[in-house]
Amino acid sequence: MTEIFGVPIQALMGQLMLGLVNGSFYAILSLGLAVIFGMLNIVNFAHGALYMVGAYLVAAAAQAADSFWIGLGAGVAGAALLGLLLELSLFRQLYKRDHLSQVLATFALILIANEAVRIIWGAQPVMLNPPDALSGPVEIAGFFYPAYRLVIIAFGLAVAGLLYLLVAKSRVGMWVRAGASNREITEALGINVQGLFTAVFVFGAALCALAGGLLGPLLAVQVGMGESVLILAFVVIIIGGIGSIRGALVGSLIVGSVDTLGRALLPTLLRATLPADAASTLGPALASILIYLLMAGILFFKPQGLFPARA
Amino acid sequence: MAFYRPAPYQKPLAIALLLVMLVLPNVLSAFGQEFYIGFATRILIFALAASSLNLVLGFGGMFSLGHAAFFGTGAYVAAICMGNGINDALLVFPLAMGVAGLFALLVGAISLRTRGVYFIMITLAFGQMAYYLFVSARAWGGDDGLPLVGRLNFAGVSLNDDTAFFYAALACLALSIVFMGRLADARFGRVIQAIRENETRMEALGYPVFRYRLVAFALGGVNVFGVAVAPEGAQDWRTSSSNGRTCVRSNSNYSSSCRRCGICTSIYG
Numbered sequence: 001m002t003e004i005f006g007v008p009i010q011a012l013m014g015q016l017m018l019g020l021v022n023g024s025f026y027a028i029l030s031l032g033l034a035v036i037f038g039m040l041n042i043v044n045f046a047h048g049a050l051y052m053v054g055a056y057l058v059a060a061a062a063q064a065a066d067s068f069w070i071g072l073g074a075g076v077a078g079a080a081l082l083g084l085l086l087e088l089s090l091f092r093q094l095y096k097r098d099h100l101s102q103v104l105a106t107f108a109l110i111l112i113a114n115e116a117v118r119i120i121w122g123a124q125p126v127m128l129n130p131p132d133a134l135s136g137p138v139e140i141a142g143f144f145y146p147a148y149r150l151v152i153i154a155f156g157l158a159v160a161g162l163l164y165l166l167v168a169k170s171r172v173g174m175w176v177r178a179g180a181s182n183r184e185i186t187e188a189l190g191i192n193v194q195g196l197f198t199a200v201f202v203f204g205a206a207l208c209a210l211a212g213g214l215l216g217p218l219l220a221v222q223v224g225m226g227e228s229v230l231i232l233a234f235v236v237i238i239i240g241g242i243g244s245i246r247g248a249l250v251g252s253l254i255v256g257s258v259d260t261l262g263r264a265l266l267p268t269l270l271r272a273t274l275p276a277d278a279a280s281t282l283g284p285a286l287a288s289i290l291i292y293l294l295m296a297g298i299l300f301f302k303p304q305g306l307f308p309a310r311a
Numbered sequence: 312m313a314f315y316r317p318a319p320y321q322k323p324l325a326i327a328l329l330l331v332m333l334v335l336p337n338v339l340s341a342f343g344q345e346f347y348i349g350f351a352t353r354i355l356i357f358a359l360a361a362s363s364l365n366l367v368l369g370f371g372g373m374f375s376l377g378h379a380a381f382f383g384t385g386a387y388v389a390a391i392c393m394g395n396g397i398n399d400a401l402l403v404f405p406l407a408m409g410v411a412g413l414f415a416l417l418v419g420a421i422s423l424r425t426r427g428v429y430f431i432m433i434t435l436a437f438g439q440m441a442y443y444l445f446v447s448a449r450a451w452g453g454d455d456g457l458p459l460v461g462r463l464n465f466a467g468v469s470l471n472d473d474t475a476f477f478y479a480a481l482a483c484l485a486l487s488i489v490f491m492g493r494l495a496d497a498r499f500g501r502v503i504q505a506i507r508e509n510e511t512r513m514e515a516l517g518y519p520v521f522r523y524r525l526v527a528f529a530l531g532g533v534n535v536f537g538v539a540v541a542p543e544g545a546q547d548w549r550t551s552s553s554n555g556r557t558c559v560r561s562n563s564n565y566s567s568s569c570r571r572c573g574i575c576t577s578i579y580g
Contacts, residue, residue, distance in 0.1 A: 043428055099428055100374050231439060238432045285447035292436040292443075296421060299433055303425050 015264040016257070021149045023256025024156025025215055030233040030240075030248050031163050032207030038243020039180040040197055042091060043099050045106035047208060047233060048226025049113035054079035054209025055221045056121055059128040068131040068217075076209045083205025087198050095197070110226065118223050128216035152214050159207065160249045167245055176200055180243075232259075235295050241305030250306065255291050262290040314504055315370065315495040325488070332481050336474045348473045355480040362487055367531035370495060371524060372507030377418060377434035378531065380441035385411040387445060400479075412529050414441075419528035423521060503527045 033047045057078040062071025090109075094102050129135075130148045137144040167173040178186040179193040187193050212221075219225065236255050240247025267283035274282065298306065332351075339347050360382060367373050385407040392403045422433045494500045502523050506513045514520050 037428075043431065099431060100368075103374070103376075103431065231435065234432050235436065238429060242428065282447075285444050288443035288447065289440040292440045295436050296433060299425055299429060300421060303429060 011264070015260055017145055017149070019257035019260035020253070021152050021256070022260055023253035024153045025211060025252075026232060026236050026256050027156040027249050027252035028159050028207055028214065029211040029229060030236040030252055031159055031245065032204035032211075033233050034237050034240070034243065034245060034248035035163070035167070035200055036204040037237055039176050039200055040091075040095060041180070042094055043102045043106070044091075044204075045103055045230065046086070046109035046113070047106075047204070048230030049110045050079060050083065050205050050208035050226075051212045051229060052117060052223070052226035053082060053113055053212075054205075055128070055212030055216045055225065056117055056126060057209060058213030059126045059216055059221050060121075062128060062213075068129065071128075072210070072213045075213050076206050079209030079212075080202050080206040083202045083208075084198065086205070087201040091201060092194075092198075110230075113226070114223050123223060125220035125222035128213075128221055130217040148217065155210070155214060156252070159210070160245070164245050172196070232291070235291055238305055239295055239298050241307040244305070244307040247305055247307035254294075258294055259287075259291050263287040266290070314501060317492065329481075329485060336477055340474075345473065348477050352473070352477045352480045355477070355484045359480070359484045359487055362484070362491055363531050366491060366494070367528055370500060370507065371503045371527040371531070373423070373524060373528060374431050375422075375434040375528070375531075376431055377422075377436075377438035377441075380418070380438045381411045381415050381531075383441060383445065384414050415531065416525070416529040419525045423524050423528065499523070499526075 029047075029051060033044065036042055036044050036047070054075055058071050058075030060071075061074035061078070062068050065071055065074065086109075090105065094105060134147040134151055136147055138147045138150060139145075165173075167176065175186065175191050175193075176196050178189075179191065179196055183193050212225075232255065236251040237248055238251075239254060240249070240251030263284075266287045267279065270279040270283045270286070273279075332355075335351060336348050339345060339351075364375075364378050367375055367378065388407040388410045389403050392398075392406060397403060418434065418437045422430055422437065425433055495504070502513070502518055506518070506520050506523060510520055
């Protein structure tokens with residue numbers, strides 16, 4: 001068996017695949033955030049909360065209907081409805097405020113959502129099972145992959161493609177972009193910018209729930225699952241460039257692979273170069289902060305991210 | 312917003328509050344409510360943290376989400392010193408302040424190259440990095456945090472006594488608030504407030520904007536957080552000694568409480 005950096009190639013391929021799965025998951029999550037962030041210019045910390053609530057809704061609906069796909073559909077619809085209520089009540093007030101008020105208001109939503117979920121579903125994680133048809137492995141080019149993870153990759157690419165068509169090619173996307181760059185003039189041309197913004201926000205909320213529902217079977221559906229993921233989604237967007245769909249997709253794949261491969265390879269690499277004691281301390285630490293170092297490095301050299309949306 | 316100018320009632324109010332605080336431990340002991348001395352100390356320490364964030368966020372207009380990391384750094388410095396038998400606050404406080412300040416200088420030097428939401432995110436990323444670093448540092452307790460074996464001595468007086476500890480925290484807070492008030496009025500304070508209002512104009516007038524901001528950012532790290540930290544760490548000792556274990560952790564509770572502090576400071580700044 002061939003080895004690279006002391007890791008068997010089979011394991012390495014598995015890690016690469018895992019990186020791709022994580023990247024696709026980040027893509028679904030951060031594409032929604034990218035649209036809200038880039039088009040509506042809102043720093044939405046509640047994105048993680050919507051993701052968590054979405055995952056709970058999917059789990060509850062899947063349990064009630066005894067079908068993963070029906071649950072996913074119902075959960076996404078529920079999260080979209082919640083997004084609509086939030087936009088109408090709170091976010092509408094935030095578009096014109098500065099980033100400080102936006103962060104504080106949406107941070108409050110995280111706390112509220114965490115407690116609300118704990119009251120409704122309890123502190124114990126909720127189980128969500130993948131559909132039976134997809135629980136087995138699939139063979140590709142001599143390697144076995146879990147089918148469900150391939151579905152996540154497919155969803156990630158599909159969402160990215162759909163969003164690209166919507167934002168860059170469709171008339172509605174053109175209106176949204178126009179509204180984002182100059183709201184007054186777009187309104188003067190007879191376009192209902194407020195309605196469009198509401199639709200964009202609802203769409204972002206639905207994507208959150210989609211990500212939560214898809215990841216539910218792999219990770220535990222639990223209180224606080226949104227926070228860590230939220231920061232990663234922001235890292236993705238910062239790396240990709242705020243408001244850029246392409247940037248969010250590329251950023252997700254970069255973050256997913258760097259994070260996964262770093263965790264797999266760094267400890268071995270360090271053990272080869274450093275004394276065992278230092279390596280066992282430094283390895284996990286360095287692997288955890290690798291993507292933040294990456295982000296700081298990219299911001300240092302390209303303060304606008306890799307694909308600046310507006311020149 | 313304009314330049315900071317205290318309202319006419321603020322000075323008498325502050326003095327009155329200080330007097331109340333001075334007699335508070337006696338009053339509480341008289342009513343047999345010693346527990347609340349520790350509680351009040353905690354409030355003072357968080358006020359100290361908030362006044363530091365106020366310098367950076369309120370006067371400087373720099374929205375940093377990584378501030379809790381400086382708090383944590385100072386706490387770890389204090390705990391490590393105490394673990395090695397250095398118990399003198401006159402030594403530990405400056406050391407904690409210095410290390411936290413140097414860390415803030417480093418973070419600021421990188422973060423302040425960015426603007427707006429990028430700045431928010433990069434400071435958040437630094438906070439996360441500090442968190443993961445401390446959590447994986449097994450020599451310093453890793454995930455469990457770092458145990459504190461006692462409290463500091465301040466110029467020969469042991470702070471193990473709750474009342475002494477309260478007065479130490481009060482002194483730190485009072486000093487810090489007086490310092491902040493003077494700073495806001497000084498040339499430096501005026502410049503950073505003017506930069507908050509109109510950066511381009513200050514740049515055109517020939518002020519080195521980046522350096523002013525950096526110093527303010529680092530001062531935020533040094534000034535109060537370093538001071539805040541040591542008592543807070545020791546405070547943890549008091550509250551958790553009943554569980555038989557003591558911790559200082561640079562955990563997300565700190566950062567969320569600091570974000571909450573942000574709420575009060577934004578009103579106050």
